[in-house]
Amino acid sequence: MDLAVRGKVALYFDYQQKLQIVKNPLIVVEDNSIVDIGTFNDKKDLISGHDIVGDENQLLIPGLVNCHTHLTMTLFRGLADDLPLDIWLREHIWPLEEKLQATDVHSGAKLGALESIASGATTVNSMYWFPSEEARAFAESGLRGFIAAPVITGIATLPEAIKDIENHHDTVDGRIRVCLALHSPYTVTIQDFKDSAKYIKDYNENTSKPELLLHTHLAESKTEMQDSRELNRKHNLAFPDVSTPTEFLNEIGILNENLIAAHCIHLTETDIQLFKNTRARISLNPLSNAKLGNHMPPVLGIIDQVENVGIGTDGPASNNTLDLFDTVRFLALYYKGFYHDPTLVTAEQVFRLATIGGEKAVNWKGIGSLEPNTLADIVTINLKKPHLTPNDPDDAILNHFAYSMKGSDVENVIIDGKLIFENRNFIDQNVDEAITKVEKIAQRLLSKD
Ligand SMILES: [Zn+2]
Numbered sequence: 001m002d003l004a005v006r007g008k009v010a011l012y013f014d015y016q017q018k019l020q021i022v023k024n025p026l027i028v029v030e031d032n033s034i035v036d037i038g039t040f041n042d043k044k045d046l047i048s049g050h051d052i053v054g055d056e057n058q059l060l061i062p063g064l065v066n067c068h069t070h071l072t073m074t075l076f077r078g079l080a081d082d083l084p085l086d087i088w089l090r091e092h093i094w095p096l097e098e099k100l101q102a103t104d105v106h107s108g109a110k111l112g113a114l115e116s117i118a119s120g121a122t123t124v125n126s127m128y129w130f131p132s133e134e135a136r137a138f139a140e141s142g143l144r145g146f147i148a149a150p151v152i153t154g155i156a157t158l159p160e161a162i163k164d165i166e167n168h169h170d171t172v173d174g175r176i177r178v179c180l181a182l183h184s185p186y187t188v189t190i191q192d193f194k195d196s197a198k199y200i201k202d203y204n205e206n207t208s209k210p211e212l213l214l215h216t217h218l219a220e221s222k223t224e225m226q227d228s229r230e231l232n233r234k235h236n237l238a239f240p241d242v243s244t245p246t247e248f249l250n251e252i253g254i255l256n257e258n259l260i261a262a263h264c265i266h267l268t269e270t271d272i273q274l275f276k277n278t279r280a281r282i283s284l285n286p287l288s289n290a291k292l293g294n295h296m297p298p299v300l301g302i303i304d305q306v307e308n309v310g311i312g313t314d315g316p317a318s319n320n321t322l323d324l325f326d327t328v329r330f331l332a333l334y335y336k337g338f339y340h341d342p343t344l345v346t347a348e349q350v351f352r353l354a355t356i357g358g359e360k361a362v363n364w365k366g367i368g369s370l371e372p373n374t375l376a377d378i379v380t381i382n383l384k385k386p387h388l389t390p391n392d393p394d395d396a397i398l399n400h401f402a403y404s405m406k407g408s409d410v411e412n413v414i415i416d417g418k419l420i421f422e423n424r425n426f427i428d429q430n431v432d433e434a435i436t437k438v439e440k441i442a443q444r445l446l447s448k449d
Contacts, residue, residue, distance in 0.1 A: 001050070002031070003053045004046075004047035005025075005053045007055075008024070008056055008383060008391070010061070010079065011398065012355065021181060022039065026040040026042075028047060029414065030417070032376055033366075033376055033417065034376050036361050038085075054411070058381060061378075063076065063123060063377035063378060064324045065364075066121045066123070067283035067312040067362055068125055068285055069124060069127075071316075072108035072129075072130075073108075074091075074111045075442055078320060084292070085220070085221055086223075091318060099445050101159070102130045102132075103442045105128060106133040106134075106137055109128070110141060111435065112126070114141055118410065118426070119140065122143070122378075123358065125378065127148040128148055131147045131149055131178065132149070134148070135171070138175065142417065144415055144416060152188060153187065161181075164182065175415075180215075183217060184220070188230045188231075189238045195248045210364070215260050216259070219265050223440055225248070244271050246271035247271065254278045255365075264302065265296065267297065282306055284299060284311040287326060287327050291319060299335055300345070300399070302346060302351065308361050324354055325406050328350045328351075333344060337403060351401050376417040378414040381399070382409055
């Protein structure tokens with residue numbers, strides 16, 4: 001059934017990067033696309049036969065884009081916190097992951113997908129193992145996004161990853177895409193990086209499908225260069241004469257438009273220029289960076305200079321939620337405090353990063369705006385709440401988005417033209433069952449036998 005979405009106000013960036021505000025809006029959705037947007041009075045004749053979603057209390061925004069996470073890690077949420085990254089990974093997360101079965105990944109990712117949708121994310125870029133299981137979770141939940149075809153030297157090979165790409169890229173009505181996921185410069189050798197980049201270049205030059213991206217963690221820890229040198233030395237591979245992880249990726253031919261790099265904490269001014277010049281893509285994940293004590297990325301330089309930049313939650317074991325509103329608020333607040341300057345990282349900038357910035361960061365045309373002829377990924381937010389009042393002035397609504405909205409304010413979610421979440425309830429999903437499955441898996445993973 002085609003949809004007509006009503007609200008008090010609609011807020012979005014158009015493709016000239018201009019903020020648009022439509023009062024008393026009506027969005028007309030047909031099939032999986034937005035075909036029109038305007039005021040209710042101007043457009044109401046277009047909607048006979050359409051199901052009405054929303055009411056006069058709703059803010060209408062594009063679905064949020066979570067540019068970097070690990071959906072399945074809902075399984076490990078809250079099991080090991082307040083620890084350094086290295087100890088957290090090596091002593092807690094990796095031993096639990098060794099006990100994982102394929103179906104566990106489906107259950108973890110499914111709960112993560114439902115949590116994402118219920119808090120307003122409609123596109124999610126997830127990096128994990130067992131791509132078929134994550135794909136099943138995306139397909140069943142209605143979420144749009146990327147699963148990973150993983151490559152880790154000595155553990156997961158490029159030929160295996162290519163099979164995952166062939167099986168899942170641009171499937172389920174185009175709702176699922178695959179990133180070639182090379183975990184990091186300290187777990188993947190130069191040779192594997194180069195072979196993967198060559199595969200992606202050839203693929204993108206010869207396909208009619210959406211272009212493939214290479215997804216990696218970059219410049220997340222202080223010891224990354226040293227660890228990367230050590231890994232490549234063990235494999236008898238010459239390491240280039242570079243001083244930062246970004247220079248390293250540039251030197252081996254990875255830093256280009258096919259790359260989405262998560263974190264980018266330890267970036268120099270020169271590194272930021274390299275991102276700018278190569279148009280490589282960035283997912284900022286400031287809440288995870290803060291929680292793991294990994295320092296904070298140079299966000300001011302990045303959002304000022306780098307065009308293709310969005311935000312992500314990172315996995316729910318290092319954040320600990322998939323609610324992007326948490327990340328939005330933290331990002332808008334942190335740098336003001338750190339630099340003693342309340343004008344830094346504005347409400348408009350974080351709204352851009354969470355919507356059309358995300359579209360650019362993951363290179364998926366049409367997911368981050370409400371313009372006609374874009375994909376119908378629409379979120380409505382109930383403004384009739386104490387913490388979102390008053391909301392008549394335009395500025396107030398944008399400020400509420402940055403400083404007082406929460407994922408739990410999301411009222412309706414439409415993905416690819418389908419109403420998935422209505423009046424805060426899933427239409428076709430059993431959330432209790434998804435929670436119970438994850439509880440049981442966590443109990444098994446933590447048991448001593
Ligand atoms: Zn991550």
